Ligand SMILES: Nc1nc2c(ncn2[C@@H]2O[C@H](COP(=O)(O)OP(=O)(O)O)[C@@H](O)[C@H]2O)c(=O)[nH]1
């Protein structure tokens with residue numbers, strides 16, 4: 032493992048891919064690796080891109096990659112593949128389209144399979160994001176495939192959540208309202224070359240919460256139009272990414288719970304246990320990183 036971590040620190044892409052495969056397969060070694068890598072995390076800006084299939088998420092990502100590369104920055108794209116064989120074709124399409132960019136040294140593209148449970152994907156995504164963060168990418172773009180609960184779950188890991196809609200998404204908005212709508216920081220109405228984009232924008236403005244500023248951008252991802260102002264907003268958000276201590280302590284608690292829960296799921300199925308309060312407290316304070324905390328709890332459990 033030491034050797035792997037050394038190669039990783041030397042920015043070896045093959046090692047990066049190997050480590051992501053470990054977490055994708057929920058390999059028992061993941062916990063140890065993440066414990067080591069955690070100190071290097073917290074620098075990257077994670078952009079979550081979600082929205083209905085075919086809305087233009089991948090096309091938009093291609094455009095964002097161009098801007099990132101132009102700015103001499105690095106980016107990793109993490110795409111969660113659907114397990115459904117029916118959408119296999121479109122994923123292949125995604126791969127080919129991204130290939131153009133993927134060969135650039137500042138760009139790394141990786142898809143994550145949805146093998147296993149919903150919680151399983153969420154955990155693997157979470158761990159993969161940590162690995163990409165530790166590797167040192169300026170941006171990590173997370174593309175999901177739909178607007179269901181899994182997407183809402185994983186979007187919580189993003190610093191900026193972009194919901195991609197199209198002019199015809201009016202009806203979808205009603206069904207999506209609970210969940211994705213609330214966590215979106217930026218709305219993109221893509222395919223604005225088609226009629227209805229302005230109506231769609233008005234509909235969105237009607238849903239505006241008084242507590243949150245609403246950012247809406249009209250784009251044509253395929254043609255590369257309207258991306259500039261979206262990119263400017265993203266850059267602004269990356270630069271102003273500041274540490275909110277209260278939120279951080281909540282987030283640490285959340286990370287620890289995630290890790291413990293999935294470890295328990297793996298090891299103990301649904302067995303009940305007590306909450307190990309002192310480790311929780313130390314992690315919330317930031318005195319202990321959540322992976323160390325989880326290991327400590329699991330060791331105690333093994334002794335019992
Ligand atoms: N007319 C139009 N088509 C677009 C636009 N952006 C993407 N597309 C097309 O929409 C289809 C789905 O795009 P894709 O990026 O794969 O969507 P995803 O499933 O959300 O990732 C593709 O055929 C794209 O070429 C756009 O702005 N206008």
Ligand SMILES: [Mg+2]
Pocket residue numbers: 088089090125174
């Ligand atoms: Mg796509």
